[in-house]
Amino acid sequence: MGRVTERRKVVRIRDGVVSSRPDTLVTEEPLEIRLNGKPLAITMRTPGDDFALAVGFLVSEGVLATASDLRNVVYCAGATADGVNTYNVVDVQTAPGVRIPDITLERNVYTTSSCGLCGKASLDAVRTTTRHPIADSPPLRVGPELLAGLPDRLRASQRVFDRTGGLHAAALFDEEGELLDVREDVGRHNAVDKLVGRALQGGNLPLSRTVLMVSGRASFELAQKAVMAGIPLLAAVSAPSSLAVDLAAETGLTLVGFLRGTSMNVYAGEDRIALRAAAPQG
Secondary structure, eight states, X not given: OOOSEEEEEEEEEETTEEEEEEEEEEOOEEEEEEETTEEEEEEEEOSSSHHHHHHHHHHHTTSOOSXXXXXXXXXXXXXXXXXXXXXXXXXXXXXXXXXXXXXXXXXXXBEETTXXXXXXOOHHHHHHHOSSOOOOSSOOOBOHXXXXXXXHHHHHTOHHHHHHSOOEEEEEEETTOOEEEXXXXXXXXXXXXXXXXXXXXXXXXXXXTEEEEESSOBOHHHHHHHHHTTOOEEEESSOBOXXXXXHHHHHTOEEEEEEETTEEEEEEOGGGBOOOOOOOOO
């Protein structure tokens, strides 16, 4: 739709020299997600992969788990006075017989590009709704050397970031370090939803032998999305939150933070990291 970036005039100051020039900015627009015709949530996102975003969001909320749960995804008419479709309203239609949990009582239904959906009641809400418990068998084993190369590979795949400098990204890698998919968005949680939604649409859930790499920090929201998709390892270039670490420990998720160069912190699930034995001292 050509709405991923927009041009705006800026005043540029460099070493005291003032000039005027156009600048490329990442687009941020609201997306209303409806479930079987009923409004459910509004998220601020970068347009593109909207259907996958909505589907991935519903995976994280425990509504969808397999491709057979999904009947259709459509754009609804926009709210402009002249009737022009804004492509900012999506309706996800579930297959007959899919149980719809009550997901509107215990948390807000407004999400932001910075922090995702807020107000999840407890860790129990994740444990009791996931249909893809982390169950990589045989266990996934990833070496620190492989992990160390993922941030640069993620960054190299960010095409829109190169033009705007204002996008987060999330990528899926297999256990050999091969890039499976990468999505960009103004919000980290949206980028992950796009990945997960595309995986469900392709019949590839659970993602039981993959590594999820995200730019920025690892929040509870991102750890929850990994768990709901059956992803065994989440890595981030920045810090995790305490609740993300608690969730990882309780669900068996391997959580790696501060992944920068050859340095990293493993906060949970260290058994999936193939470490060499330390040399004997003395």
